[in-house]
Amino acid sequence: MDEPAQAPSGSVGDVPGVRVGHAQRVGEGWLTGVTVVLPPPGTVGGVDVRGGGPGTHETDALDPRTLVPTVDAVVLTGGSAFGLVAAHGAQRWLAEQGRGFPVSDVPGEVVPIVPAAAVFDLGRGGVFGHHPDVAMGWAAAAAAGAAEPGADVTRGTVGAGTGAALAGGRWKGGVGTASVRLDELGVVVGALVVVNAAGAPLGLGAPASAPGGPLGPDGAPRVTALPGEALNTTLAVVATDAALDPAETSRTATAAHDGFARALDPVHTLADGDTVFSLATGAVALPAERPARVAALVAVQAAAATAVRAAVEDAVRSASGVRTSAVHLPSWC
Template identity: 70%
Template sequence: MGGVSGESSGPGSATPGSITDVPGVRVGQVTRRGGGWLTGVTVVLPPPGTVAGVDVRGGGPGTHETDALDPRTLVPTADAVVLTGGSAYGLVTAHGVQRWCAEHGRGFRVGPGEREVVPIVPAAAVFDLGRGGVFGNHPTEAMGHEAAAAAASPAGARVERGTVGAGTGAVVGRRFKGGVGTASVRVGDAVVGAIAVVNAFGVPVAPGAAGGGRVPGEPLGSGPALNTTLACVATDAALDPAEVSRTATAAHDGLARALDPVHTLSDGDTVFALATGAVPLPAARPERVAELVRVQAAAAEAVRLAVLDAVASAEPVEVGGQLLPRWPG
């Protein structure tokens, strides 16, 4: 498969790359802003039969169906991945995505009928409750269904960035605007893409910056330390369930390179990984290990770029007279 090369020069470039550069992977997003709302949902819809894994590192996670992605369990695949606002309340969006998948015959087949399936739809949430002004305005089951339908539409090939989807109410450093970002990296014949929802206690680490990413003299903001950064990595490399799970683990390095601090007690940092299997890897063990290392290194880099892209793409938001400005770095 050869070496690793970036698809972009990072945030702000004309062609930053996207998780949808992985053939067959699509993204749908629903955004609610105004009238007490500042939240949304992001759905990653892979091709049927995509192998999935996850690694949860944060001390305050809000997740759904992550145990189903353990490589020791029955079903090795996932039918969609949901990234949502609304903290634990927002996890209901996975039910809407599951309903959409069932309507289209996508899922683990349990009977002869076209819709006799159980869709596997893992999800994770960020905390944005009350940021739009009304605590009870959080993503709904219907919004999950809408996002899944959007992912399956022609528009699903293009990923919106910034203050959209699950990143609509996101913040970084407790006082600057976070959001959704995406990027991709090529590994020989394969592509590794990532999408990130950045709602972090920490702040961005600029490339090559000494002493972390904070502006000199700028402390972390005040306010509740309830945060999370979510990411989903996808590749067209053919990985088995254990290899996909290890790729999710490796991809967390991208969070650590892009944010300072990360994986804290008050973050719910979670990374999902998907492998569509279109590009075979060598069967011989030494050669396969070498290619896996390249894919996993690319996963970390794609996540790093996606996190920085999210922060660079975020638009400032004013709610109740309070401004959430862009990160000044």
């Protein structure tokens, strides 16, 4: 397959039917939020968890060997393990719409499939106990449901990226997004990321293999051990309109992790919860015969890694106007 016909740009919203909603709270001790990616009904889901400190919900349900191959929404949240309750809010909103896995013949008796993952931003607004809740998850899902098809996706310090920081506070983290069009296949591959990494962004003036340290009072990096602040994570949702089966969708998530490695150093550490979800809406059929299909899958998976790398860079640039002093780094970091 040739290289992607178009350089990375755009957003995950370029994949037809995929919508994104954010909810966040800032001030009075708050600096956190939730992002919901809402795909069209029937979308196949997959996941690959690589970090040594993951905070996840319902990722086992995305194993290709399990009963339900489809996903109703993906929730990315702040608040570490506490924030995973936001998935219940998104699930509640979906149930109100009658969307989910039917468990009886009675209309509306459904169980929405809502995998989720969290980033560590506890205390960054000043109060450790301020983290996303069910109401915030519901609000982010409702915002995604209200988004116009094809609408641009808000990036920067919004949603799950509101309290994000990386490289020990040297950079403000946030939400970024990008897409790649594979003209030969008629396929779009998009990525949305929440960058809250222990590592530093490559190509933006950061030394390789240097997580750095929290900023001191004079604004200079304070090199310390980072027992708390090192609990970080980069999350991604990769979406495509290609028709993939559950195993192919999960493999796309695996390949997409290469985008993290191209954009951040170090990555996949013991202190990161790096996780990639993948979504395949099934709108565009790929070749059926094996040689051509394998080539098409390689192209889609390579584009996923490219889109993730571009989305990470987009997140860092989009949040660059926010001073890291806006992020409270507690003394235990």
